[in-house]
Every structure is written in structure tokens, then in C-alpha cells.
Amino acid sequence: QAIKLADVAELSGGGATVGTNWKNGIDLAIEEINAKGGVLGRKLEVTHADSQSNPGVARAQVQKALDAEPYVLLGPGYSGSVKVTAPLAAEAGIAQIMGGEAAELTQAGNKFLFRTSFGQQSSMPKVARYIHDEMKAKTVAVVWVNNDFGRGGRDVVVKELDRLGSKVVADLSTEAGQADFAADVGKIKAANPDAVFVYLNEEESARILKELKRQGVTAPLMGETTLIGQKVIELAGDAANGARGHVGLTTDAPVELIKAFRDKFAKKYNYVPDHNGLKGYLAVYMVKATTEKMGKVDSKGFADTLHGLTIKAADEPGILMDVTFDQNGDIDRQSFLVEVVEGKQVVKQVLPKVK
Amino acid sequence: MSNLFDLLVAGLAAGAIYALVAVGFTLLWQTSQTINFAQGEFVMLPAFLMLAAMHVGAPFWLAIILGILLSMILLGLAFKMLLVDPMMRHGVLPLAIATMALAIGIKEAVKQFFSAEASPFPSIVPTGDISVLGHAVSLQSIGVLVVAILAVFGLTALLNRTSLGHQMQAAAQNPTVARIIGVPVERMILLTFLINAFLVALASLLITPIYLAKFSSGEVLGQAAFIAAIVGGFNQVRGAIAGGLLIGVLDNLAASYVSTQYRAAVPLIFLIVVILFRPQGLLGRAEERTV
Amino acid sequence: MSGFAKPLKIALLLAVVAGLIVVPMNFNRYGLFILSQWAVMTIAAMGLNLTLGYAGQVSLAQGAFVGIGAYAAAIMTTHGWPLPAAIVVAIVSSFAVGWVLGYPALRVQHHYLAFVTLAFSTLAFLVFRNESWLTGGIYGISNIPRPHIFGLATNKPLPFYYVCLGSLAIVSVAVWWLIRSPWGRAFMALRENPLRAQSLGVDTRRYTLMAFAIGSALGGVAGALYAPLTQYIDPVPFNLSLSLDLLMMVIVGGAGFYFGPFLGAMIAVLLPEWLRFTEGYYLMLYAIAVILLLIWSPTGILGILDRYMAARRTKAASALRAVAKSRLETAQ
Amino acid sequence: MSDPILSVHNLVGGYGKMTILNGTTFAVPQATITTIIGPNGAGKSTVFKAIFGLLKLREGKISFANRDVTNLSQRALLNAGICYVPQGRNIFPELSVRHNIELGGVAAKGIDLPSRIEAALDLFPALRRKSTQQASTLSGGEQKQLEIARSLLLEPKLVLIDEPSIGLSPLMVQQTFDILKSLRDRGVTILMIEQNARSALEISDFGIVLELGQTRMVGGAKRILNDPRIGQLFLGGAMEESAA
């Protein structure tokens, strides 16, 4: 009998790109695992439900998914949707592996919630430190997309920069889907910062990179995966050159397993995934590794087992990189500092696991 | 004030895009008294049709021709026959709602059958900037502006100066009487939607290199163009150009001088003010005499 | 409303009400959630039906009023106020804002009015998102409690469903009363011919403002229920697309028909859920279904019934004419 | 009676299930003015709609110039030489007065349109004065004039004109009737509906009384004018007595 997983993700609405990547990652992982005989001899099965990027709908869908008593719940990706649904999963005693990155999600003492990537509380301080220490920026412009993702990152980074003594001279919110960044770049130019922190979705990153180049902004650019991902490079062309980013999880990481994953994914879906594709993929392998560690398919014991668990890529290649889960459901993993050089990502630094 | 000049240029560039999309809104209103809430999606789709054609190996020029033809068939002919014909008699709302549904349908279809990812799109205007008074102005924007102006002038001439144009307007204002005096109403309406389809295909071709091809890009575009059309004057094609440019500039000024968080509010407040004090829009024609 | 015999109508109505009370008792939590959502959306759509369907004032801002109600309820109940108090505040505030939004309707009509309200709707979204000191901004407000009604906790899905259903019942009766009163006729006069209405003493200004304010207040009620239903709100659900969805519910159900919003909300809330088995295609299919429905009957589902009724009525009138004719013939 | 150019036989039809025309039958001789009179709601306008293909008939046959024209399209009827001026307000409100008139010539073939437009404007000086104004700003009577002027652009064989006198000043009514007379003298057949029955019958050759969708009476205009029963029922007999 198959092990049933339930996925609720942003398959339409504002988060459609995020959710679709996540879903494709999940499907790919399950296909692989099932082809190799499944988990503990049982096949995996997943149902996907669309949250329409709307917390209310997400709640309904998670409710529906939980009513069907899945083994583990996957998703959603939007932090707001995670916030509405996490109490439901906790109440049902079912582990939820999600894509949200907002800092507070794992700090509410929920014992059933797990991340697939860094929370902003762990990635943003690294970014801030890099801007301050390595870029030696006394003044920084911060551009962010005004949704929970962007706002969350911005809040942490601004706080950290402040603590480190770098001054935020321009704090610019932008809209999701914004096409015209001339005014924002004009403001950056006017503020004349030592560095610019860009925290937008991929397409918007590409657009602002082009505009920054057009207006001749020369200050170094720092961001996250969403600034220097392959997709951005494809869309922005040579405007992406020189941009740097902290990469927690990227298909561009200099890791053989990840490269292999990327090829598999691209072969199946005809495009190169962003980090959300990876998150979905990892979520399934987290289920596999945890279950095999328990040695049985036990929904109730799952969360306990995953807390404090370290999964090594050597044992479970699907996990791609060694990873450790703490008591809050946060993860610890290696990460990278990457710069775009002539349309290619070049790893400048490898940041080790914290612990 | 070089910064202000840059903002103006950037505003005009964005505004030209809005104008080009808004032309369709005003055209449809003037010649069929319909509102197409899927206009943004109509602009988004042809680029994907062209991309699809290139995917199966067509050269760019052929893809463009195929894209335009296909959109005239799908967004012109089929749209008119399947949606407009049964609903037009029942006033503005049912069709407006149907186009909202259509917008969802088109978006979902593109996402499902093409991709949820953004893709780059080749530009037929050479990329790069030219320098105007020492400020960089992108050739693509100039191309969009030129086409928008041409479209507005061409359509205005057609509608106001030719018998065909009068017949198109007559068919919209009073279809029964138009029929009685021999205006081929059906053909006029079809013509309206074919012109619109051609325009959106053209707009798609010019705008997508700037905006990127993405299933959701119609939303932002459609809304901005909608606002532009109203501000400029919904019942006159020429309103599109004025409204588009104005909204583009205003948006950029707002982003610079007001807060970026409330940037989107400024054009909207402007819209409300315009409607309250000059409901027909800046270049629109007043609807006169009701008693 | 219909040509069935009156007792039959009443029996049908009672059966439906009983069904809504009894059947969900065996529903799972998801089913109850969806049904509660239907009840809430029906209330909001009834408000819009009043403004748009009866009074003919096109509004693309109903979603914003749901937002106002939801935030009022969320802010108050998370600060320890009981839900009924929050509902009152939601009603009052959305009534007041709706009244103000009605003023443009005194100057402009039809599509122009639609555009003003559309702008308002987006402005409201920006306020919800940007004024984080009040609304929690993009992070929203979480842990919204569900009320105790007569000492009974409604935390569980079933009791809260009854809260929603009960509210729907109260609103339904109130709206029924309203549209059957001379007010309802005056609203229709605004829709049909405001010019003639004015010259017959219909205070079009006051009725227009009322139509907006009452319709908006119902939006507020819906919002005040939506917040404890989802127990978390952020600005995104109250953007323009909710207004458009509500508009779609009204038109698809049948604008200006009392039962239109019930059916419209059912289609908008339940149909996508039924179609979910088609996975990636469900929204596409939903869109196609809505389009087909409108092609079939541009006046909405109840428009079909109305056409049938009109046919019956003309039959009666035909008979009257025939009588007159035969009288004429015998006279000659 | 000369050969009928239009004959209407046993028309049955209405709106939805409601039957308005109950076997309406009459014939209109060529180059005459025929006036249809009858109470409000008798179905007079409905007959015109039926002739002009705007009403689906359940039964009946309409022939024009020895040709079956039942349920033909408007375009085809225009081409056959029938022109229709409906009752009520029938303008294109947002187009200028001149453009409104010009549109009357859409179905014209081989006619010197510009000169006809000028001729029409000459007949209605008020319209010439307001030719660039938006048509919706015209007064009620001026709008009616606009419609009549518009209908003069074609060279029809048969004009169906529904209550042209509504809203026109007595002077304009006279002038309009003069225009109709001169059209008849040029061989055009006129079928007119009028409630201003006395004046209309004065200039008519034939009259038709329609009631409840049936032809009650057909005959010479003089005869109908002088028929006492008709006078009482349809011409407002009482009105005459109390008139100053």
C-alpha cells in the first residue's frame, strides 16, 4: 500500500511560479524514489492542491488534505499561507514540510513544522555581514518586493546592517510584477550608496539589473539566490555581471549531486528550476530519510525523528547536501557566496554549516 | 534637474506601453461599447504564440506573421463569435464578466501549456539606447511610442473621417437603427475585434522584449492600461495616448517624490479626481443631454 | 419569484434550510469550511446584489468592504473584544465608508462609477498592506479567535458553520424585507431610470448612498465572519480580484434576483472545488464553465428562470387580448 | 386600385409567446400614400417591424413588387427598395448631425450622395445650423427631423414611416407631409402610420384601420375620414366639437 503525501502549493495566483517549481520538484523526487522501489518497500503517492496564493484557500485545502490523513503534509510556500495552516497540521499531529522563509514561522514553538531552506533569520545575517565586512559598505540601499517574502528579508537585513553599523540610505519597496524600475534606480543613484541589496523575485531582479546598468549605477550589488540565479542571468543578459549573492540552495551550486538534479529536472520539464524546485525535491527526500531512519511509516513519530536529525548526502544522495534539523524545524547547511562573471556563476566563498 | 528629466523620459517610455495597450480599450468602447477585462492577457498571449512557432523551428519573421494571424483568429474572430455575439445585446456587464473569466482561462492555459516561468523574447527594434540631450533613451521605448502614436492617429482618422468609421460607431451606438439604415452591423463588429486583435499582437511583439513573456504579465499591464484609458478619455481613441503617457510619468514621479509603498495610489487618486471633475476623461467627449 | 404554487415554494425553501442544517453534520472539516465560506461569500454577494443588481450602481469595491470588516473583526477580537461587538463595528465602519464611496455615484454612473470603485478597491488594499501599525501589514493578523455564542465555544468547524449559517439567515431575511419594501422599488427605479425617478420624488441621492452603504455594510458583515473563519488574514485576499469574484458571483447567479447570490456564490466557491480532481486544469475549466454559462444565459442562472416566467406571463396577457378580441368581434 | 406594390397577407406573430398580429392582411398600391390608423397598441408598429424583417413571423407572407420578401434581412430589403423610419428616437447620439445624415446613404448605390445631403439639409435649416453638433443635443423635434432627412438619402420605391408627426411643430408637419406628397408624385409609394389621423388622411389616397392586430377596414382615405363610426372610434370625434 502506498504512503500518501499531501501537497498544498501556490499553483495559481501571485505565487504560481514558486508553487509550480515546488510541485515539479516533488513529482520528480517521487518518480525517482518509486522507480527505485519506494520507501521501506512502499510506493509514495502525492496529491497536489492549489492554494491560489491565498491564505484562506490554503487553509481550506490543507484542511481537506488533513481530513484525508496523509503521512506528511508538504507546503505551502507563502509564509502567510504557512501561518494559517501550521496550527491545523499541528492539531492533527502531522508533520508539515514547507517552503516559507519568514523568520517567525519556526519561532512559534510549533513542533510539527519543518523548513526546506534557510529561514531569513539565518540567511540574512550572513548577507548583512558580507555587505559590511567584505564589501566594506558604509551606506547601503535596500530594494525589496513588498510581499511577505521580501518584507521579511528586508526587516532582518535592515536590522542586521544597523547592528553592524552600515547605514541604510535608501529603503525602497517595489510591487510584485513591477515592470518599470526607472524611478527606483533613480532613487538609488541619488542616494549614491556603497552597496545595493536587491531582494526581489527573479523577473523583477532581471528588470532592475537592466535598469541599474542603463542608469550606470556602479555600486556593487548583493542579493540572494533570486538575484544571481540562472534564470535571472538568462533574462538580464550581461546586466547581471558583477552581481553577487548568498545562495543557500541553488541549482547552480558547485555540487555534483545538485548539477545532476538540475539536469534531470531540465530533462523532464524543459526548464531550469529555481530554488523552489529544489525545495520541493528535498522535502520528499526528507520524508524518505526520516522514515528510513524510523524504520517504519509512523506519522506520529515523524516529527520527533526529524528534530535533531542530520542527513548526509553520502547516505541519501537525494538530499544533495548534508543537512541538520534543529528542534525548531530550522535547517543548517552549507551555503555559498556567488558572483556572476560573464554570464556564469562563480563561487567566491563556501560558508560552512553554523554548527 | 537632470533627475527630473530622466524621470520624465522613463515615464514616457512606460507610458507609451500603457498607451499602446490602452488603445484597444478605447477602440472597443467606441466601436462596440464593450469592455474587455482580458485585454492585458490579450497582449500577453501573442508573444507565446510566436514563441511556440519559434519552438517548432519557424524563423522569427515567420513566427511574427503566424502569431499575428493566429491572434486575429483567436482573439478577433473566435472571441467575437463565441463571446461577444451572444452577450453584447445584454449590456456591458455580462460580457465584462465573461472577459474576466477569459482572462483567468488564458493565464491558466499559458501556464499549463507553455510555462509558469518568464522567458526572454527577441526584440524587433534594435536594443540599445540613443542619447537625447545627454540622457539615454532606449530604442525599444521609442519604437513603442511611435507605434502607439501611429495607431492612435490611424484609428482616429478611420473613425472620425471615413464612412467606415462612422458606420462602426453607429453600429455600437444604436445597432438596431444601424441595421435598419443598412449598416452591416455584424461586419462592423467583426472589423472592430479584428483590428483590436491585430493591435494586441503588435503590442505584444513590441512590449514583450521589455516586459518578458510571462503568463501573469497581462495583469499589471491590463490594469495600468485600463487606468490610462479612463484618465485619457474612454470614448475616444486619442484618449489612450494622453492617458498612457500621463499615467506613466505620474507613476514615475510618484515613485520618486511620494513613497514607493503608496506609489500605486497616486495614479488611482488621480483617476478618481479626473472622473469626478471630468468624467469623460481628459480628451474624451462629454456625454450630453439626457433629458 | 416564481410561478410555482406558494405552498410548494415554501416547502422547497424549508427543505433547503433543513438540508443546510442537518446534512453538514456528517461533513468533514474541509466540507464544513467550504460550506462556511459559501455562507460568508453569499452575504457579501447579497450586499453587492443590492448595490448592483437592484440599485444598478456598479461597484468593483465589494472586496474592499469585506476587507474592512475582516480587519475590524480581526483587530478587535485579537484585542479581547467579543465578535458581536466587532460585527457591529464592522457594519458601522463599512456602512460609513460605503456611504462616502456612494458620493461619486451621484456624479458619475455605469462604467465610470465602476472605475472609481475599482480605484478605491486597490487603494484599500494599499492601506491594508502599508499601515502595518494597525493591520499588521503584509504579515497580517494571526490567531484570530472564534467566538463564544451563549457560552458555547465555536472553535470547532461545525459550531462555527452554524454561526455563519445563522448570520446568513438573518441577513437573508433582512434583505428580503428590504427589497420587498418601497425601498426595494426605489432602488430598482435608480437602476431603470434615475431621471424619471427623480421627477417622481424619489430622492435619488439618498437612495443611491443608501444602496452603497447597505451593500457595503453587508460586505463588512461577511468580512467580520471571514476573519474568524480563516483565523488569519493578510491583505492579499482582499485585493481587486475578490471584488471581481464577487461581481462574478452576482452576475452569474443573476443580478437583481433575490436568490442570485446564493447560486452565484455556490458556483464560485464550490465549482472550483469540484473541479479540483482535474489538477492543473481546474481553474481553466472553471473559467470555461463560467463563460459557457454566460453564453447560455447572459442574465445569469436565474435569468433562465425569469425567461420561463416571462413566457408564462405573456401567455396570460395573450389570453386577455384574446378575450378583448372576441368581445370586439361579437360587438360588430 | 392600381397594382399593389406591397401586399401583406395573413400575418401572425408577436413578442415571445404573445400574439400581436392576428392575420393582418392588406395591400398597398403603387405611387400612393396609404395611412394606417388605429388605437394605441393595435399592432401598427409591429406590422412595420414584421415587414422590415425585425419580427419573426409565425405565419403570413409579405410580397413586394411581386417578390416574396418575408423575413428578408434589412440589407436585402433596402436593396429591394424599401426604407423604414421607425417610431421613437432613432439617432446615433454621439455622432454629429451631419454624420448621422450621411449614414442614411450607406445602402445607396450610384447616387450623388454629397448633393443629396445638401438637399436634405436645405429642407431642414435647423439641422444645417447644427450640423456639427452632437445629435444627442438636438431637441425632440429636431431629432425627428434628422431621421426624416436621413431617410431622404436613398431612392426607395417604398417608404415605411411610423408616426412622422410626433414632436414636429405644425409647420414642420405640413412640410413633412409636403415632402411625402412630392415623393408620391415622383412614383414612390408611402405607407405611413399616424395618430394625427385627420391631417394624415387628408393627404392620403388610402386608409387602413388596424385593431387588435387585424385589418378592420381598408378603403379610400376620404371614405374613412367621413365614416361616422370610424370618426367616433379612431379620429377623436369629440375633439372636433369642442375645438375652438
Add this chain to the structure above:
Amino acid sequence: MSAVLEVTNIKKNFGGISAVDGVSFDVREGEILGLIGPNGCGKSTLFNCILGQLTPSSGEVKLDGKTVTGLRPSELNKLGVSRTFQLLQVFPKLSVRENLILAGQEHQGNMASRLVGRSDAGLTGAADQMIGFFKLDHLAAEPAGGLSYGQQKLLDAAMAFMGGPRLVLLDEPAGGVNPSMLADLKDRLVAINREKNATFVVIEHNMEFVMSLCSRVMVMAEGKVLAMGRPDEVRKNPAVIEAYLGH
């Protein structure tokens, strides 16, 4: 007899055109005043200015000696002034009966009592009487939009009388109405005029109707008053014949 309505020097311009150009006149209580003039001379515009449908460019309107310029049409109607329209103005989707009830309901009680009171405001009887008088019985439940031209015209007139007005401004009530019915209508107007002492101002192009109904006739031309007097005087006035009547 005192003046119910006093109009002083009303002007109305549209852009450059002056549609009404300084019109002054009084209407005495209980009189029936005819208003005639060539097409486009400003009669309807004058009505619209008096009734608050248009704001006059200048001038003053007094009702019972009180200035009412600038009042809204609904306010004027509450004061007992009602009207009919030249172009068809009914509520097309409401039934004939509903049209008439609507026409009377705002004169019953106040806004609050109308919300809680009877849904027909007690007007069904009065409405049906009107329907009977205008021979619309078989159409009482039909939507008004499905009526013939003349029937809608009659309905419009009927609506003007539902609120029991004391001053009624009728804009071409006879246009399109069958002569027999017109005779009835005239009798009815005379009866209401006598019994209820209601005052009428009637725009009409139907000379027989005007001349036999009205006690005084005012003639307008090009926005100005051309003549005013008893019907037989006006009829003989050469200026009026020249501008309006013909022959």
C-alpha cells in the same frame, strides 16, 4: 388668483448656444397654460430649468412666492410639482402597475416608515384605477418596456398624476396618442383641474388639443417669449403664424 409659479428671466446656455434666452412668465393657480413654439425653440429646456433637471445659467423660479431655483427634481416633486417627458421615460423592466406604485410611493410617509410599512405603500388600488382609465388593464403586469409608443406615453402621463400633484408640467403628452384616447385625456385633465384645482403647463404641437384645453397660451421662439394670450388671440397673431403655425 395668485401665481403658483413665477419664472423670472431664465437663461440657459449650452456652450455658445443660448437655448433659453430670458424667459419670464407667471402661472396662476388653477389655470391650464399652453406652451408652444417651433422645434428647438427651448420649451423642453425651459421645463428642465424650472424643474431642476438643468441648472439655469441665470434667472429665478418661484413656487408660491418661494424661490426654488436650484432645488433638485425630487425636492420639487415633494412640493407637489410633477411632470411628463417628451421622450419616453418609464421604468422598462418594472410592470405597469409597479411603475405607477413607484410614482406614488414617495408621497406616502417618510423614508423610515417606507422601509417598515406596506410594500405597496397602500397604492395598488389607486394604480389600478389609473390603469383602468388609460385602458391598460390587460397590460398591468407586463413590463413597461414592452408597451407600444402611445401606451408608454400614457403611462408616463399617468405616473405624473399618482402623487396627487398641484402643478404638472406636461411635455407633449399628446404625441403618439390615439385621438379618442386623447379626448379622454383632455377630459380627465379638465376634471382634475376643476376638482382638485391643479395647475397645468402643457407643451404641445397638437393645436386642436392645446387650443381646446388651455386658458392661456404662451408662444416661444428662439429662446424668447414671442406672444402670450388667449388661444384665439394667439392663433390670429401674425408673428405666431409666421414662426409656428404656417398657412
